[in-house]
Amino acid sequence: MSLTDNESAAETLPAEETAAHADTGRAGLILAGGRSERFPTIDKALAPLDGRPLLGHVADALAPVVDERVINCRRDQQAAFAEAVGDDPRFAIDPVGDRGPLSGLRTALAATEATYAAVVPCDMPFVPAGFIEYLFGQARHNTGAIPRVDGRQRSLPAVVHVRAAAAACEDARRHDEGLAAFVSALDPVVVPERAVTAHVGSAAFANIDTHEDLAAVRGEGRRFEG
Ligand SMILES: Nc1nc2c(ncn2[C@@H]2O[C@H](COP(=O)(O)OP(=O)(O)OP(=O)(O)O)[C@@H](O)[C@H]2O)c(=O)[nH]1
Numbered sequence: 001m002s003l004t005d006n007e008s009a010a011e012t013l014p015a016e017e018t019a020a021h022a023d024t025g026r027a028g029l030i031l032a033g034g035r036s037e038r039f040p041t042i043d044k045a046l047a048p049l050d051g052r053p054l055l056g057h058v059a060d061a062l063a064p065v066v067d068e069r070v071i072n073c074r075r076d077q078q079a080a081f082a083e084a085v086g087d088d089p090r091f092a093i094d095p096v097g098d099r100g101p102l103s104g105l106r107t108a109l110a111a112t113e114a115t116y117a118a119v120v121p122c123d124m125p126f127v128p129a130g131f132i133e134y135l136f137g138q139a140r141h142n143t144g145a146i147p148r149v150d151g152r153q154r155s156l157p158a159v160v161h162v163r164a165a166a167a168a169c170e171d172a173r174r175h176d177e178g179l180a181a182f183v184s185a186l187d188p189v190v191v192p193e194r195a196v197t198a199h200v201g202s203a204a205f206a207n208i209d210t211h212e213d214l215a216a217v218r219g220e221g222r223r224f225e226g
């Protein structure tokens with residue numbers, strides 16, 4: 001078959017069959033639809049750390065390394081979150097709230113056209129932009145990348161291929177399972193601990209569940225730049 005024949009054959013095939021999907025950029029998905037039950041009195045996403053709400057720290061870390069940021073939450077959280085972040089993120093609102101983090105992730109994934117997405121929970125304020133960038137690099141040509149920290153593989157933060165992750169969400173949900181099942185269905189690259197610690201200390205992965213957790217990290221600042 002001549003080159004010309006090839007070209008005309010390609011023209012008649014649907015785009016999906018002729019080429020890999022075009023890269024449509026990077027998203028940053030922030031999971032923030034939980035009830036913060038271990039953090040009484042306020043939504044932990046809004047809890048201040050060094051003068052900025054936790055959610056703001058996560059949004060700031062994502063800003064330099066993604067094309068768009070999407071916050072997943074319930075409708076009743078949206079106005080306060082928009083004000084807290086301040087620079088016009090998009091929202092992916094759970095159609096039904098309180099269905100767990102995997103359900104929130106599914107909502108967030110459906111809200112972006114990006115090829116790859118970083119997924120960070122609102123309560124992980126010290127993950128540096130440089131490390132998220134590194135995870136994007138590790139995820140390239142794979143279904144995603146997650147770090148091994150302190151001897152165990154973490155579900156989050158993650159960088160995921162959006163289409164592969166949406167399919168893995170469906171697999172995990174079909175079996176009524178959570179984030180760990182999602183990760184095993186996705187089968188991402190697990191970045192070895194030695195490679196992770198070459199970029200950041202394990203304190204970068206501190207997550208805030210209680211007022212005590214927050215008190216313990218107050219004043220740490222953003223000293224985990226990677
Ligand atoms: N959309 C959505 N996100 C959730 C839900 N539950 C937890 N998350 C998010 O998943 C991440 C990890 O969850 P947790 O650390 O347990 O947060 P949480 O559920 O708000 O806190 P607790 O009530 O103390 O368990 C956080 O970013 C939460 O906002 C939910 O039912 N829906």
Ligand SMILES: [Mg+2]
Nearest residue numbers: 034035036037
């Ligand atoms: Mg919870």
